[in-house]
Amino acid sequence: MKQLPLDLQLPEPFGFDDFLIGPNLEAFLALKALADGVPGEGCVYLWGAHGTGKSHLLRATVLRALAGGLYARYWDAAETPLDELAHGYELLAVDHVDGLDDAGQVALFGLINAQREAGRVIVTAGSRPPAQLALREDLTTRLGWGLVFEIGEPAxxxxxxxxxxxxxxxxxxxxxxxxxxxxxxxxxxxxxxxxxxxxxxxxxxxxxxxxxxxxxxxxxxxxxxx
CATH class of the missing domain: 1.10.8 (Helicase, Ruva Protein; domain 3)
Incomplete structure (x- = not known):
């Protein structure tokens, strides 16, 4: 007789402790510090191939910031169009910016400016370096304003x-x-x-x-x- 399996799966872990650091120590430490509220460069862009852990790092940053009492949010631009609801967070992580349409690019441009002017944090991620993204030139310039990290694949x-x-x-x-x-x-x-x-x-x-x-x-x- 076959044993019926129970669906006891745990949710996918997205904490810093669950991230395989590999060649990404500098990015890991920078994001962890931002999540802890340590003053520093508040505009960070991650890029790299699919599956290297960019989304994991964004989610981990937001989860740690929330645990520390910061008003933070992870926003997947591939699933939810950017709008005015993305404004006002102390730490905002926007994923998959390389797929933004015209309206989304305008929204992200405004968000980066607003976050920097308010001394807040914005972390973004895409598949290529800012200068190689098929986005508006003024937006790619903004994405490259702060820290830019390539997220490499672990062994x-x-x-x-x-x-x-x-x-x-x-x-x-x-x-x-x-x-x-x-x-x-x-x-x-x-x-x-x-x-x-x-x-x-x-x-x-x-x-x-x-x-x-x-x-x-x-x-x-x-x-x-x-």
Missing amino acids: DEDKATLLRHRARARGCEVDEAVCRWLVTHQSRDLGDLTRLLDRLDRAALAAGRPLTLPLVRETLRSGPGE
Whole structure:
């Protein structure tokens, strides 16, 4: 008889403690300081390839700022158009600015000016350096006003270690060899890998078997899960 898996997944962690620093120590420390209210450059732009952790860092910055009593918000511009409701935050993080339409670019230009004039913080993220973004020239200039950090990809070994740590946090015991195989043969995005590991854990529970490499291969050959 198959064991029915319970849906006991934990929400995706987005704290600083859950971020794999790798080559991004300078950006990590700068954002952590801003979240703690330490005076410094209040305009920060992160750029890098998909899956390197830009969104994670933005969310971690906002969560830490909120925990410290700051009025802060994470705003995903790819899902919610920027408008006047984005004004007034002590710390505002705006993600996916590279996809802004004309109205969104005007809104972000005004936000950056307003945040700087008020001595508040704005952290933004996109896929390319400011000068290479397909945005208005005055906006790309504003994005490059402050600190600009390229968020680089961690080493595969570090990804495998973090993936195992996240699995254990979810109550899933997984062999290190499985995590290494997933990192080298599947998506290189930690978010995608974590969701895949959730699926594999459910398959192991349903089959009443440990989460081993043979089971992983069988599950992946069977196609996408529900």
